[in-house]
Amino acid sequence: MEEHMAHLRSDDYYVEGILHVFSTAHQMGFQATGSKDHAHSFAGQVERRIPLLGKLQRYRDQGEAMCSLSDVLPSLKRKSEAETWYQRARDVGAAHGLFTLECVACMGLGTTALDEGRHEEGLELLRNALVAAELNELDEPAFEQDALEPLISALFKTNSIDEVEPLVLRFREAAKARSEKEGVCFAEFKSLLFSAQLHEVLCLCTPRWEPHTTAHHLPSARPYSV
DSSP states (O other), X not given: OHHHHHHHHHHHHHHHHHHHHHHHHHHHHHHHHOOHHHHHHHHHHHHHHHHHHHHTTOHHHHHHHHHHHHHHGGGXXXXXXXXXXXXXXXXXXXXXXXXXXXXXXHHHHHHHHHHTTOHHHHHHHHHHHHHHHHTXXXXXXXXXXXXXXXXXXXXXXXXXXXXXXHHHHHHHHHHHHHHHHHOOHHHHHHHHHHHHHHHHHHHHHSOOOOOOOOOOOOOOOOOOOO
């Protein structure tokens, strides 16, 4: 019996590995060309891969596959399913203490809610993503920066300056840490863009002081008549 179960597990690993290779190839093809054929193939293979990853107890990989599937489904006019898969990924993260999954899933759910006009719900989900990013088990600064970016962009659109100002400074620190660790120059470039945007908004919102003029024009004298 144990030999039979070991054989089944080895088959599962083999099938999952094949699906992973082909789904990755189609994902790259879709990202490069936007081809619907690549998107369909990717979605079908990932949908087969997800239950296998759960069976193999590879929960982080399973949640990441769910999020990747969610990213592609809108292009196949399956947008409602994308939100469902993000929620499933979030549930997997919560069940297994994987804050990386909660972070990515909440970002997906938050941006979807914002796109559909559910602003308060979207902002709250993006705030949850940021909290999860701080707790990420991989201790990667990239998660904090990735979570901050959509939240800052959304707050700029709602003119929530009191909330966005400290987040821009925080993004700058996260970008610096990521740049030092990974050499990602784009991270710091985006930080400069946010800082410039904040400066522009603050200039527009701050009332300008203008000195009162002390000289007054006297009314024209009436001509004296006798």
